[in-house]
Amino acid sequence: MTAVEPEAATRGLVEIHDVHKSYGGVEVLRGIDLTIAPGEVVAILGPSGSGKSTLLRTINHLESVDRGSVTVDGQLIGYEQRGDRLHELREREILKRRTQIGIVFQSFNLFPHLTALENVAEAPIATERLNKADARDLARGLLGLVGLADKAAHYPRQLSGGQQQRVAIARALALKPKVLLFDEPTSALDPELVGEVLDVIRDLAQLGTTLVIVTHEIGFAREVADRVVFVDQGAVVEQGPPSQVLVAPRHRRTKEFLAKVLG
Structure with a gap:
């Protein structure tokens, strides 16, 4: 065993602890706790307005949090600890840490x-x-x-x-990010173009990079994800392997959502 193997084994560990976020008094994220293992592919599903994209954007600090913390491989993203309080970093330091986390938006932004x-x-x-x-x-x-x-x-x-x-x-x-985030990567595409993008993400899933994908493509999530996380009203309602969450969901809200989406 070489000296670099332990470091490689922890590359891309995402830990989200008790994350809260509000806009104008409306709580969008209500105490999210989620751990994503290195190399894991996680699909985040949920109805419009459930907080999925906000959650994704807190991972690379495009959205600050009101309470809680996000770390990648144990390093706080966007903040530093001083005593028992978190203080937001200066923009230069935020940008430096953000390079560990790639993000692909709906609208390309080229x-x-x-x-x-x-x-x-x-x-x-x-x-x-x-x-x-x-x-x-x-x-x-x-x-x-x-x-x-x-x-x-x-x-x-x-x-x-x-x-x-x-x-x-x-x-x-x-x-060469440790973590790659996708925010509804096919939602702005014509239906006939969706497949070529999903094929690329499918290939990336085999390379060992941690992937977190907000998507409405249920079939794709079933095929590619190691774990599906269903979010509703700013909280994690249910999570587990696709074979459980998408085929035999346990929570009433998950069942209702899938019934609407799958028709």
């Missing part, structure tokens, strides 16, 4: 004036992790990984929605 290759290479260059030549080599490899090696010189306007989302996935991978 830079329109940059090619696919330049979009993917931008983060490693901006964070000074790689020089321009090495970043471009990495970007070419990642575009190949998502099936877009032949689109490196194309601008976002020249790509379909599915292709843009695959570039966004490659960009999220460029900093």
